[in-house]
Amino acid sequence: NQVGGNDELLFDGASFMCDAGGTLVHRAAGFREDLTVVELGADGACHGEIQPYPDAIASVREALVLGTRDYVHKCGFENVVLGLSGGIDSAVTCAIAVEALGAEHVLGVAMPSRFSSDHSVNDAVALAEALDVRLLTIPIRDIHHAMERDLAPWFAGTEPGIAEENIQARIRGNLLMALSNKFGRLLLTTGNKSEIAVGYCTLYGDMCGGLAVISDLPKTTVYELARHMNDHASREIIPLSTIEKPPSAELRPDQHDQQSLPPYDILDAILHRYVELDESIDDIIQAGFEQATVRKVARLVDLNEYKRKQMATGLKVTSRAFGIGRRMPIAAKF
Structure with missing residues (x-):
């Protein structure tokens, strides 16, 4: 596996090997360069070291x-x-x-x-x-x-x-x-x-x-x-x-x-669904969130695309980041 950062994209390393039965028998270190040797037996058995992976x-x-x-x-x-x-x-x-x-x-x-x-x-x-x-x-x-x-x-x-x-x-x-x-x-x-x-x-x-x-x-x-x-x-x-x-x-x-925004636990839950899971406003409301809050958050996300177009390069650590992971128009409505 590749390890290191290239612009937004981060590669964690942690190359691994499984035996014929799919059991993990070897894993290299994560988030740093690592060189290891794995012994392959004549009977197909693999003998390696499993490096711990961070939580x-x-x-x-x-x-x-x-x-x-x-x-x-x-x-x-x-x-x-x-x-x-x-x-x-x-x-x-x-x-x-x-x-x-x-x-x-x-x-x-x-x-x-x-x-x-x-x-x-x-x-x-x-x-x-x-x-x-x-x-x-x-x-x-x-x-x-x-x-x-x-x-x-x-x-x-x-x-x-x-x-x-x-x-x-x-x-x-x-x-x-x-x-x-x-x-x-x-x-x-x-x-x-x-x-x-x-x-x-x-x-x-x-x-x-x-x-x-x-x-x-x-x-x-x-x-x-x-x-x-x-x-x-x-x-x-x-x-x-x-x-x-x-x-x-x-x-x-x-x-x-919180004078301008919902409590962050609520805001982040709505944003996760709207941005990362690409759920519709109606689906988010049906999940139990207050309608006015959901519509306000979605409106703010859509209105502020112009700001995000001019933001600095960011490091991607979630399933969908702004920038490389979410390309939306500014002037065109959708």
Whole structure:
């Protein structure tokens, strides 16, 4: 079996051999190169070694580590940069990058605004310290204020909304791209599959970058992976407060994801059926999900195809990923 990453596609290795009766008698290592010899007896008996294969969540971790390492190196980079918000997505992405490349090759950037909570800033610092990653802190308050001031005459008489919130994300994207460009570091984006599916992300903002490490991970799996990575490391590399606090983009006061989206366990279950299993809206409703919620989610998925067309290459770990696995039109209706 092939092993390694090529763009979105990840190959896990784990070549195996069965005897004449179909019994597994040999399996090579998974997610790394391996060379083994299998003895074939004159009577047809095979004698080999069965290497253990990681469980489901460990396989996800190893696949993302392998895919990140191969993509970065095959594209001619040694170092990466990413924004650290204190949230779960950037924390998991950073931990994957450190395992793939080594802490010395990973640069984290915290870019607090006036809406950033103290605990998020502290969580970003704690993560960087736990992973031994260099952390730059570049407050965006002054840049944000300057843009608000310059846009004020043209926004006058309108209610503040998404446009104003997205200014912050685009400031951060601009700063990260400047650091990437100046120092030759590949920028990693940190969006998860749930948010990318429904467009809960900012084009030319948090979507900026060259590799979307966790873009095929539903939000519920991101939490599961975070806990697994702490268990795997036998210490708290991802702060417990990051895992336990309500997720928030922190682009306005007292903002939480569930103000705009269904609870992630419900959202991910609907997305699994709609995106990966290709079930119809009616079939999903008949499975027991609330009709209005299903129709809203499906509508958001369809409306935000234009964003996904411009997203960075993502690593495929589910049965159907956006990009190579799901090609849909933007303007044409279906």
